[in-house]
Amino acid sequence: MMQQLTMKPGNSLQGTVQVPGDKSISHRSVMFGAIAQGTTRVKGFLPGADCLATIACFRNMGVSITQESPTSLTIEGAGWEGLHEPNQLLDVGNSGTTIRLMLGILAGRSFYSAVAGDESIARRPMDRVLHPLREMGAQVDGRQGGRFTPLGIRGGGLQGIRYQSPVASAQIKSCLLLAGLQAKGETVVEEPYRSRDHSERMLRAFGAEVNSFSGGVSVRGGQQLSGREVRVPGDISSAAFPMIAALLVPGSQVTLQDVGVNPTRTGILDVLKAMGATIEVKETGEWCGEPVGDITISTSTLFGTEIGGELIPRLIDEIPIIAVAATQAKGKTIIRDAAELKVKETNRIAVTAGELTKLGARIEETEDGMVIEGGTPLTGGICDSRGDHRIGMATAIAGLIAKGGVTVHNADAINVSFPGFSELMSRLGKVHS
Numbered sequence: 001m002m003q004q005l006t007m008k009p010g011n012s013l014q015g016t017v018q019v020p021g022d023k024s025i026s027h028r029s030v031m032f033g034a035i036a037q038g039t040t041r042v043k044g045f046l047p048g049a050d051c052l053a054t055i056a057c058f059r060n061m062g063v064s065i066t067q068e069s070p071t072s073l074t075i076e077g078a079g080w081e082g083l084h085e086p087n088q089l090l091d092v093g094n095s096g097t098t099i100r101l102m103l104g105i106l107a108g109r110s111f112y113s114a115v116a117g118d119e120s121i122a123r124r125p126m127d128r129v130l131h132p133l134r135e136m137g138a139q140v141d142g143r144q145g146g147r148f149t150p151l152g153i154r155g156g157g158l159q160g161i162r163y164q165s166p167v168a169s170a171q172i173k174s175c176l177l178l179a180g181l182q183a184k185g186e187t188v189v190e191e192p193y194r195s196r197d198h199s200e201r202m203l204r205a206f207g208a209e210v211n212s213f214s215g216g217v218s219v220r221g222g223q224q225l226s227g228r229e230v231r232v233p234g235d236i237s238s239a240a241f242p243m244i245a246a247l248l249v250p251g252s253q254v255t256l257q258d259v260g261v262n263p264t265r266t267g268i269l270d271v272l273k274a275m276g277a278t279i280e281v282k283e284t285g286e287w288c289g290e291p292v293g294d295i296t297i298s299t300s301t302l303f304g305t306e307i308g309g310e311l312i313p314r315l316i317d318e319i320p321i322i323a324v325a326a327t328q329a330k331g332k333t334i335i336r337d338a339a340e341l342k343v344k345e346t347n348r349i350a351v352t353a354g355e356l357t358k359l360g361a362r363i364e365e366t367e368d369g370m371v372i373e374g375g376t377p378l379t380g381g382i383c384d385s386r387g388d389h390r391i392g393m394a395t396a397i398a399g400l401i402a403k404g405g406v407t408v409h410n411a412d413a414i415n416v417s418f419p420g421f422s423e424l425m426s427r428l429g430k431v432h433s
């Protein structure tokens with residue numbers, strides 16, 4: 001049964017909550033723990049569908065992973081050689097991060113694996129990692145010459161390369177770093193803007209030498225990782241939903257505790273501040289190389305803004321919910337340089353514009369973004385997540401300010417990154433029927 005979720009205007013949102021663990025860091029904790037020597041213990045793991053798919057893939061390669069509770073894991077790594085040929089398809093479900101990072105690991109292993117995911121993954125481009133992996137020496141192919149899943153890969157015998165990535169993508173960069181750690185010589189990845197650097201930070205925490213420079217990152221091959229303890233901060237991409245809800249619902253004030261505030265992820269804070277939001281961030285510490293803090297946000301009058309360039313990779317997953325905020329700002333918001341949105345779980349330019357237009361929003365799609373007219377009262381209605389977790393949550397939050405509320409069809413997609421989303425929102429106020 002495909003779940004429905006209804007959210008309606010209610011009273012103000014108040015309280016202090018913790019959002020689930022960071023998705024990017026949770027994936028990496030499992031993968032790096034699996035290829036490290038020794039035990040890795042993870043606390044604050046995100047038990048969302050994407051990260052559970054990562055666990056299943058590495059179990060399939062013979063790694064012992066025990067989930068003591070939904071958010072606590074123990075991974076018994078036996079180094080690179082501890083991975084074995086899987087006897088089943090490696091099923092990544094809906095997760096682009098799982099498939100692209102895992103391919104970097106598989107590229108250095110001499111066994112054969114077949115990799116596929118759901119129908120959304122089957123539409124997402126894989127040639128962006130296959131081309132450089134082939135250049136390094138991996139044998140990898142797939143549908144339409146390797147552009148799409150299913151993919152088959154037999155790795156080993158890699159040679160380091162210098163690769164200039166055409167897009168700022170942490171998935172491409174991380175894939176090549178993981179392959180590079182297993183290659184002869186040095187691997188250098190350059191990118192047009194800095195993408196999220198969780199791999200670099202966590203690889204260093206696991207004992208690897210990773211060299212970051214302006215414009216890119218490099219690793220030497222032949223490095224081994226050592227297992228360790230990982231505490232996963234809250235996901236700022238999930239925090240974005242209650243944050244924007246608090247901004248828009250009159251009289252609200254919400255504190256989100258222990259959120260990851262790595263500067264490669266905090267574009268959302270910069271943009272909301274530029275729009276006029278009252279936000280306070282109190283940094284409280286560093287967990288496994290990642291800065292963590294408490295974010296307090298209260299209802300504010302917002303103004304339209306322009307978002308592009310280096311900001312885009314720092315807030316790429318937050319654009320659907322930023323679009324909701326922009327419908328309520330004074331003036332126009334212009335988003336550009338965001339063509340990457342077209343190759344996410346859905347085409348997020350078309351789907352964000354399409355779903356919010358159903359509620360009365362005025363949004364023009366452009367080649368690489370959108371133009372949103374602010375000051376538009378939203379009317380209630382029915383939206384569809386289209387199987388995309390971020391669209392499901394963005395349209396549900398729109399329901400808090402849309403007359404009559406919004407019912408989201410296919411709301412179960414939300415479990416991909418934010419299990420407990422509607423319960424968390426209910427703890428902040430009366431938000432749904």
Ligand SMILES: O=C(O)C1=C[C@@H](OP(=O)(O)O)[C@@H](O)[C@H](O)C1
Pocket residue numbers: 023024025097168169170171172174195196316317340
């Ligand atoms: O490396 C990661 O964990 C991620 C990188 C981003 O994708 P791209 O690398 O395709 O930009 C982001 O959209 C995704 O949600 C998670």
Ligand SMILES: C=C(OP(=O)(O)O)C(=O)O
Pocket residue numbers: 023050094095096097098317344345390417
């Ligand atoms: C794009 C996303 O994830 P992935 O690429 O891992 O599917 C996301 O979480 O918004």
